[in-house]
Amino acid sequence: MNVRLFVLLFVAALTACATSPLGRSQLQLFPESQMAQMGVAAFQDMKTQQTLESSPQTNRYVNCVANAITAELPEPRDWEVQVFKDDSANAFALPGGKIGVHTGLLDVAKNQDQLATVIGHEVAHVLASHANERVSTSYIASTGLQLAQVAAGEPTPAKQQLFGLLGLGAQVGVLLPFSRTQESEADLLGLDLMAKAGFDPRASIPLWQNMGAAGGGNPPEFLSTHPSHQTRIGDLSRRLEIAMPIYEQAKQAGKRPRCG
Template sequence: MNRLIQFFILTIIFVGCSKAPLTNRKQLDLIGDNQLMASSFDSYDQVLKENKLSNDQEKVQMIKRVGNNIKNSVEKYLDQKGRSDLTEGFKWEFNLIVDDIVNAWCMPGGKVAFYTGILPICKNEAGVAVVMGHEVAHAVANHGGERMSQALVQQLGGVALGVALQQQPEQTQALAMAAYTGGSTLGILKFSRVQESEADRLGLTFMAMAGYNPETAPDFWQRMKAKGGGAPPEFLSTHPDYDTRISNLNKWMSEAKQYYSSSNKAQNSEIGEVTEKSDLNVNSKPKNVIQLKVKDN
């Protein structure tokens, strides 16, 4: 019986292997786009209901402005690559959540959340564009769907996979939530080093095409490094360490600057002080989220 189960799991993995969008590496993809989008949209609505949205219109409009600039650059880039299908069905949305957690993410379908805690590290709109481009790149490259596929095989087993998708919507949605927003709720896989590097490179391109100077990206990660107070050795982490990440960004900089030179330059106003900390409940934390890594675990 165990051999039969192993056979089914291996068969599902073999059939579900595809090539990652834009990078062409092998990628486990077991979840149909319709199911992926439906789970994403439901999960996003749940997050918005469970957290306080910012009423600081200056910052809210800045998040939406940067988000729409990145969205336009993504669509232009995909059109140039003949892959406009990758954002088919996306319903872009950009919201700012009041919490001092250092976090931001993008679910499949273009559902983005920023947290006020990351804004001081972003420093200005270009810094927001660094994060926005990186998180949107995860969605465009189907990293959330890939991680959800891995989690379903890992936790439910190959035989239970079809049943889970059809008959266990709540459990499947919980896996989706963890896969999209970082993966702490159920302890499943975080974004891998490969996925992080893909998102760094694509995000650098997206922000440059949107008119934000890509040279601000290494500066942002330097500030993240200073905020984190160091990181464990890279072999202990699922993420590249800060120095590796910054080195890679500099390696890709000449390519990104070519996109930037031909873009319409975006504004880059300072964010200023985050003034909504008095609205925070320091005794509670938002549900179903994880920090954008200040310290890699």
């Protein structure tokens, strides 16, 4: 890297500081409009590669939970929700208003509140601009990643890397998990978000216990770099002091999702 390029990147890093919803400093080099374009491209790519779930009942159920969650965002918008026929206990949300849920998750999330725990967690990653943070960090480290061309182009290792950074798993490329800090942040934000929508935040504890059991004692791929079960459950238990009053207020306001 030449000196001039290094200086430009250094200045960009200094001027691209942002703050997460929980007050953590972040690096965000890209406008949300560009992140949204990349998210939309990644989602479309996945829909062409993966088998879509055709059951109307399953799709209605997942859409009901997801729509209740996204309605509580600071800037509500129409999110596209797609159920993928895949046995892995996985889900994701992308910039640009895209949510994907694997059918295997429905075997682990036993009810609407547990499903809301996962969807709330994934949407919280978008709310906290975690993908922007990861793409920005990668861009600083490797200027060879031409984002606009990569997102819309043919399958390449760079495209797989970009989709991994956005939050997609190994189905479409290299799995690049969120950091433990980002995962913990999404846990707490997601708990508040599901409570605002009228889902019981106490369901988060058995959900993550189910996730651990699904891995035969080892965390499944979805949890590979997440905080340990003990740390996660402890953090969520403490956060219930904040989330439960939010939940009670939501119920009083008539927010009582019945997704089945």
